[in-house]
Amino acid sequence: MQQLIPLVLLASCWTVCTGSGDWCYQSQFTCDHQCNTPDKWDHVFSDCKGKHQSPINIVTRKTLKDERLTPFQFNNYQQIFRGTIKNNGHSAQVGVPHVSTITGGGLPSTYKAVQFHLHWGSKGGPGSEHTIDGERYPMELHIVHMKQHYTDLKTALADTEGVAVLGFFYERSNSENRKYDAIIKSLKSIKATNGSTSLLPISLAQLIPSQQNLTSYYRYKGSLTTPGCSQSVIWTVFESPIPLNEDQLEEFSELKFHDGKPMVENFRPVQPLNGRQVYRSGSAVILASSALLVATLTAALGLSQPN
Structure with a gap:
């Protein structure tokens, strides 16, 4: 007994x-x-057991080059705005004016930015949602867009291609990224769930790599990475990471979940591909091939690299 x-x-x-x-x-x-x-x-949100879920592990050697994945046109990404950043209980999220749009990049339509949010680890440890060849970066930025003619995200999610999300990785840097001052300084004011504060003026362009570093990316069809997991997202995951130093990365772990616990490791585990194909733009391969060619010629000719 x-x-x-x-x-x-x-x-x-x-x-x-x-x-x-x-x-x-x-x-x-x-x-x-x-x-x-x-x-x-999926016990509560049935779409979360769908066959096209996100995030995924991108196995680079299994990606296929797609010539349609041309460079994006980022329209009004340079526009300065004063947004509000909020602790929504599972991330830090910023709503943006619906004036910044993306076209090109193999997208079927023009998409306008709606909001951005982040996923991170614990004290700067692994925390990205997508992984590259099994590697998890410290943090990941998602800039959420919907087709230009929609007026709200809920309606856009009813369209199988209604939403386009741009994903960016962060890497640990030895120097501070001053372009992130507005975001980092605001975190102290939104530690508790539903805490919000006005941001200092920022632009979307200052938060992401320079445009010449945005031609190398991966593409696949997937879902939202939080419930209800709607499978209406065209995903673009960029290769070039954003640098933040250790102190900046650790600031995000000071936020709290709604239960008061530290907001750490707020990422969904990678999901099965279930037969989906991941595509890549051509730039990374071309650059890699050129570098390899130079290295091969240098070795063959017995030339030494300059210091």
Whole structure:
């Protein structure tokens, strides 16, 4: 009889822990916090068990070059705006005026920016949602766009190609990225869930790599990476990372989930491809081939590289 008691308690705890409709990340889960971790999101949101889910691990050697993946045109990305940054309980999110648009890049339409948000690890540790050949970067930026003629994201998500998200990785740098001052300084004011504050004037262009570094990217069809996991997203994941120093990366871990726990590791695990093909733009391959050719010729001719 004594051996049955722990089993009964464990079963009771499991029932309590898995019975809630609240969703959470794995880093939030305890028996005291009733929430559905990513492996159980589909219990409440059926789309989360779909066959075209995001994020994914991009295996570079299995990607196919697509000549249609031309450089993007970023329109009004340089426009300065004063946005509001908010702790929405699972990320830091900034709404943007619907004036910045993207065209080209193999997209079927013009898409306008709606908001951007971030996913990160713990104290600057691995935290990106997408991975490249199994490597997880410290953080990932998502700039969410919808087709230009839609007036709200919910309507756009009903279109199988209604949303286009640009994903950017961050890398640890030895020097501070001053272009991120407005974002980093605002984090102290939004530590608690639903905390919000006005940003100093910024532009989308200052947050991402320079345009000449935006020709190398990956493309696939996927979903939102948070519930309800709508499979209406054209994903573009750029190769060139954004530098932030260790202190800047660690500032994001000072935010709190709605239960007061540190907002860390707020990323969804990678999802199965289920037969999807990931495509790549041609630039990275061309540049890599040119570098390889120079190195081969140098070795063959016995030339030394200048210091």
